Amino acid sequence: GDSVTQMEGPVTLSEEAFLTINCTYTATGYPSLFWYVQYPGEGLQLLLKATKADDKGSNKGFEATYRKETTSFHLEKGSVQVSDSAVYFCALSLIQGAQKLVFGQGTRLTINP
Amino acid sequence: DGGITQSPKYLFRKEGQNVTLSCEQNLNHDAMYWYRQDPGQGLRLIYYSQIVNDFQKGDIAEGYSVSREKKESFPLTVTSAQKNPTAFYLCASSMRRQGFNQPQHFGDGTRLSIL
Numbered sequence: 666g667d668s669v670t671q672m673e674g675p676v677t678l679s680e681e682a683f684l685t686i687n688c689t690y691t692a693t694g695y696p697s698l699f700w701y702v703q704y705p706g707e708g709l710q711l712l713l714k715a716t717k718a719d720d721k722g723s724n725k726g727f728e729a730t731y732r733k734e735t736t737s738f739h740l741e742k743g744s745v746q747v748s749d750s751a752v753y754f755c756a757l758s759l760i761q762g763a764q765k766l767v768f769g770q771g772t773r774l775t776i777n778p
Numbered sequence: 779d780g781g782i783t784q785s786p787k788y789l790f791r792k793e794g795q796n797v798t799l800s801c802e803q804n805l806n807h808d809a810m811y812w813y814r815q816d817p818g819q820g821l822r823l824i825y826y827s828q829i830v831n832d833f834q835k836g837d838i839a840e841g842y843s844v845s846r847e848k849k850e851s852f853p854l855t856v857t858s859a860q861k862n863p864t865a866f867y868l869c870a871s872s873m874r875r876q877g878f879n880q881p882q883h884f885g886d887g888t889r890l891s892i893l
Contacts, residue, residue: 766882
């Protein structure tokens with residue numbers, strides 16, 4: 666079945682460090698890929714998305730490139746801030762008449778000043 | 779501002795009780811979804827609805843029920859048949875556009891606990 670695997674957390678970094686959160690997927694078709702962020706006690710917010718191979722999604726300094734050859738969608742940011750502390754979810758969606766998101770287990774990120 | 783409103787934010791249930799979680803959206807979205815989130819895990823789909831008066835089971839529908847009588851509303855009932863209901867419940871909505879995967883917009887969630 667379709668699935669998403671994220672690097673296990675928690676991840677702890679210092680402010681201004683470089684961030685990578687790995688995400689790989691398994692899907693029978695050609696999925697769209699998403700990164701969502703969840704701040705404490707809140708719902709999920711869409712961070713970025715990519716709908717086809719080689720697309721790069723970007724937002725708020727975060728980037729992720731849809732790599733079909735490695736079935737990956739790694740999240741990166743060049744210089745993290747304390748305010749980036751949150752849980753990050755990678756997800757895929759297949760066009761099957763109904764949009765059903767399949768989520769990874771989430772990666773908790775903590776940025777220390 | 780348009781968005782999704784979930785209520786209440788915290789809910790407590792006694793053993794053997796049914797409880798209903800509210801989800802309302804003013805985004806004019808056709809599709810709505812309910813997810814369950816457990817600590818350290820991703821989200822799992824409970825039910826979803828693409829149009830009014832129609833809904834489908836997700837991956838973990840047992841012990842839950844829904845209705846979709848209005849476009850704006852998609853309440854979730856956690857029945858006494860759900861043996862482990864303690865979790866964080868998230869409602870989401872999205873546009874339906876043929877051939878495209880529209881991102882889902884989420885509410886702030888309801889945390890359900892058993893007394």
